[in-house]
Every structure is written in C-alpha cells, then in structure tokens.
Amino acid sequence: MTARSQSHFGARLTLPVSERDHFRGPTGAPVTLVEYGDYECPYCGQANVVVDKLRRQLGDGLRFVFRNFPLTEIHPHAEHAAEVAEAAGAIDKFWEMHDLLYANQDALDDPNLAEYATSLGVAPAVIRRALLTHAYQERIREDFLSGVRSGVNGTPTFFINGARHDGSYDLETLMEAIAAAAK
Amino acid sequence: MTPETTEQKTRNRAVALEAGTAAPDFKLHSTPDQLVSLSDFRGAPVILAFYPADWSPVCGDQMTLYNEILPEFRRHRAELIGISVDGSWCHNAFAKERRLHFPLLADFEPKGGVARTYGVYRQQDGICERALFVINAEGTIVWSYVSPIGVNPGADGILTALEGLAPGPKDVA
DSSP: OOTTOOOOTTOBOSSOOOTTSEEESOTTOSEEEEEEEOTTOHHHHHHHHHHHHHHHHHGGGEEEEEEEOOOTTTOTTHHHHHHHHHHHHTTTOHHHHHHHHHHTTTOOSHHHHHHHHHHTTOOHHHHHHHHHHTTTHHHHHHHHHHHHHHTOOSSSEEEETTEEEOSOOSHHHHHHHHHHHHO | OOOOOHHHHHHHSOOOOOTTSBOOOOEEEEETTEEEEGGGGTTSOEEEEEOSOSOOOSTTOHHHHHHHHHHHHHHTTOEEEEEESSOHHHHHHHHHHHTOOSOEEEOBTTBTHHHHHTTOEETTTTEEOEEEEEEOTTSBEEEEEEEOTTSOOOSHHHHHHHHTSOOOHHHHO
16 A cells, blocks of 8 residues: 555445435435435535425435434534434434424534424433433444545535535535436 | 746655655654654554644544544554644644544644655645555554645545554454
8 A cells, every 4th residue: 555545536435325224205216315414513504405405306306315424522412413313213203303403503402402302202201211321322323434434524425326426515516416417 | 936847846746655664753742841752652553644734624624533533543552643733732722622632743843844754744835745644553654645635535544554454462362
C-alpha cells in the first residue's frame, strides 16, 4: 500500500439495502436513495425537506432508506433521538417519529422525546426502556460503521442506487442525479 | 507573480513517506506544558492524521468523524494523533469545543517541521497536507495516503490498514 493508493471518488454502499432497513416507497422502485443522517444535524434537517419533496414528486419511482450516522460528541441528543426512532420502528412508527424529530430539531432532550412518543401512541415505558437498556445501540452502531466503510465522512451523505452522491443535495441536483440513475 | 519553474514545482510538491519506511520520531506539544513523542506509543499501532487547520466546518469535519470512530480504532489497540501547524492554545480550544478525545499536536516551531519529515508540508500554503499514516507497533509505516486538501478522506482506508496488521500478543491471548 502506498500513498495515493486509495480513491475516494466512486465510493459505494458496502452494506446493501435489505430487510433490516427502514424504507419508504416500493421495493421495486427504479431508484433507491439511501441517506446517512443525524437527527440533530441542521444540514440533515434541511435535506429532509428536500427528500420529502423528491418523494412527493417521484411517487413510486423512488424508494428512500434512512440509516443512522449520529455524531454524538457534537450533537448530544443525536444518539437518544436515533434510539427513540428505532424504538418507534419496532412498532411500525419509525417514519412518523423520523418526521417528528426532524420537525423539532431544536427540542430533542429526553422529556421531548417521551412527549413525541406519547403523541404517536408509543407507551412512555417503551421509550424509557429503550433509552435505559440501549437496546438499539448496536443497530445504530452497525448503521454508523457501514457508513464509515462506505465513505460517509459527514452528514448528510446520500447514495443513489448504491453510488455515493458527491454533488450538493438541493432538490434540483438530487433530482437530476436520480433521473440519471433511473435511465 | 512569475510562473513556477519545473525545479520549483518539484521542490514545492512534497512526497509523502510510503509503506515500509521507518516512521521518523518527533516530540511536539500536546498542551502548552506537555510534550508527546511518537516513541511514547511504541508497542501499539498509531494513526497519524495531518490536517490543514483547526476549525473547519463541523458536520463534515475529519477530526469530528475520527472522534466518533475512536472505539473502532482502539479495538485494534491503535492510538490516533492529530497534527497541524496550529499552536497548542488553538488546539486546546478546538479540542474542547469539539469534545475530542485524542491528542492534537502542534507542529508549530519550527513551523511544519514534523510534516516536512513525513513529506506532507505544503510550502506554498504554510500548512500540512491532509495526510494519513498508519504506523505499526514496531514503528514502521504500513500505509499512507494524501487526500486532496479539501476532501475529507474518511476512515475506511485507516480501518483496512489496521485490519491488515498482524495481531499483537494481546489479541492472541
């Protein structure tokens, strides 16, 4: 191994999308968009709005997958927020919680998280237990490490049909990249 | 400004030390009153991460990313050391704000002296390259990489290099 032996361009998703993932949109969609994100990252919050627009415009043409990439040292609430989203996912409320978390990025402490859970009909005890036992920590770490091995160097990072999207993540740029991948 | 001659270009473009080279020892400040040597780490793998400057934007910041991956590095018994030409007071403030749990060394005086010995000093800019070295327990470089200055190289290459190291006695036990 020598200097400049490694290319960071053309990075690809090393953990293929599978049943383990949370996704929105049909399995047979021509394009799968994977995002590695952090619930407390403001750029991810902006990106989530863009993803919602993409989903609305592309309908069944897009499957969207979200994986956790919490930067816990700079975002002190990111890990618990991810754990709560996963706990909600265990009773099929992942995306409802995902949307609530991104809509309330400035209020993600534990009492806030419990409040959002209650509003979705998730028992507070379920959330307390998840945070106490860190039942979903291993899964979140698996998401994180799969990102590290795939060339996720910050958040948000997108993959379109398995190839890392290195352009910006505004609506127009992502739409063009998705259209190119769908061809 | 006059155009660079070929000779100047060659002189200005650093060539990073490659795998198989003995890692040059150094002694630099980790805090205003504490010095750290590479030889202090002999017996365990070391990751040297040269970077251009403290205080780059947060969510895509290389040191912030490595801070999150520290448990993985340590699973390989490896210690991470960040190096830039920033002074130790600057490093202090940066490490505190980003809650970094690994040492940042100040290659401050003579400026970039250690970066030069590793072939990763950008003379024209007065900063280090964004360069990675994985050094084994015996002090030999086993992998090096120079990233384009504006591109966060991530950690995949580091982890692959660490996985390629022969298991140490502690791992066998």
